Every structure is written in structure tokens, then in C-alpha cells.
Amino acid sequence: MSIARLAVTTERLDLDALIGAVSSAVEADAEGTGAITSFLGLVREHNLGRRVIKLEYEAYEPLAVRTFERIADEITERWPAAQVAVHHRVGVLAIGEASVAIAAASPHRADAFAACRYAIERIKQIVPIWKREFFDGGDVWIEGATADPDDAAAREDAYRRACV
Amino acid sequence: MRVSVRVFARLRDIVGAAELEREVPAGASVRRLWDGLVAEFPDAGAYAGSLSAAVNTEYAKMDTELHNGDEVAFLPPVSGGEGVATPRIGRCSTN
Secondary structure, three states, X not given: OOOOOEEEEOOOOOHHHHHHHHHHHHHOOOOOOOEEEEEEEEOOOEEOOEEEEEEEXXXXXXXXXXXXXXXXXXXXXXXXXXXXXXXXXXXXXXXXXXXXXEEEEEOOHHHHHHHHHHHHXXXXXXXXXXXXXXXXXXXXXXXXXXXXXXXXXXXXXXXXXXXX | OEEEEEEOHHHHHHHOOOEEEEEOOOOOEHHHHHHHHHHHOHXXXXXXXXXXXXXXXXXXXXXXXXXXXXXXXXEOOEOOOOOOOOOOOOOOOOO
């Protein structure tokens, strides 16, 4: 059974399923899959000197999925043979649980690494997902980037971080 | 005309609801709707320089014209992924 390659979910993330999804996607391509890279973002116990108890993620789901699609299109534009799958979890997550899972497949490793790194950098810039950190003594909404998909400088920054 | 408004994260806390319905004049822009919300919920004004907006689940500009029945979302700075969002570190190394 095939899974949605781009999704927001309340379920525990299954990286193997994402790897399977991108692997079969590239096999249709002439060169075939030569490399798969993956990324799992976890809930960390310490942030900015605070001891974190749990995180709560919230998404504007329809726009989040559309923005994943946009990022996948940007990846295809830059690395035409690469395929990515992204699942982001929402709800309350304990320390050590995975909040985001990414798999990137390509005929060659350089593009697979770059596409995977680019995906997480762009997610943090433009996908409408927020986290609330509960720590010893209180809680706070974490606010990062003003989401602007058309900001060329941000996109360029993500490419630079992807080491291309 | 009538539009629905969705707000998220800390902005939702400020407004005290995830979803609202508001009347706006015909031809009103996203900005007009936002200005009305800030008048109602002054603490939301802190987001004037960092806000994003979407209309009918597509990112939109503040000067986008609204239509009857539109769903407008106001989005504070995002923070998906792991760790702190977009730290100014992690530059690429060729090592």
C-alpha cells in the first residue's frame, strides 16, 4: 500500500515508510535509485538553557501540505532526479520523539544529501507549523521565521545550507 | 460581506479563539481585515512586522482583495521542524 509522501499527522512517524515511498518513486526513473538520505528531527531535552518537558506542535494543515508540495517542486527544479517525502507530526510530543521525518532519494548521494538538507531548511522557513515549549516553570510559543515563500533571499539561504 | 478568520499559536491565544467570522466591506483587503482585528485585540498589533497571511489555503499578500466566504488565516512566525527555528549557525563546511 502506498502512503502519502507529504503529510501532517498525529501518528508516530515511520521513517521506513518514507524511505520506501521515495525509493519506489525514483525506480521509475531511467537511472534508478543510487542513494537515500533521511532526517529525523527529535524533541530535545534542553533548549536555550531551559529543561524541556514536552512540545506541542500545531499546523494549519491544508496550507502545510501545500507548502510541502511547493518545497518538493523546488527540489525537483534544482535536483531533477531527486524525490522527497516529508511527514511532520502534530500534537503533544515527549522528549526523544520524532517531530519531523524526511527521506530523499536520488541516483547519486550528493543530490540526496542536498535535497534532504534543503527540505528541512525550507520547512523551518515557510511551512505553517508552530511549537509550544513546556519547560520547568512555564510554557512559551517558539516563533522563528516570518513565512514568505516568495522571499528569494530565504530560498537562497536554504540552498547555501544544503551545501550546493 | 462575510469572511472566516483562522488564527494560530500565540495569535490564537491573544484572540481567544481559533476561528472567527467577521463582516468586511466589499472590496476590502487582507490588511483591512487585519487592522480590524488589531482594533479588537490590541496585543495582536505586535505581529504587524512579522505576520504572514493566507486566503483559501494559499499564501497571500496584505493587499489581496477579499471575497464573500473567503477563509483568511493569519500566521505568526513559524517554528516547525526540530530545535529552535532557523538559528544563525550551521553554515556549510567542506570538511
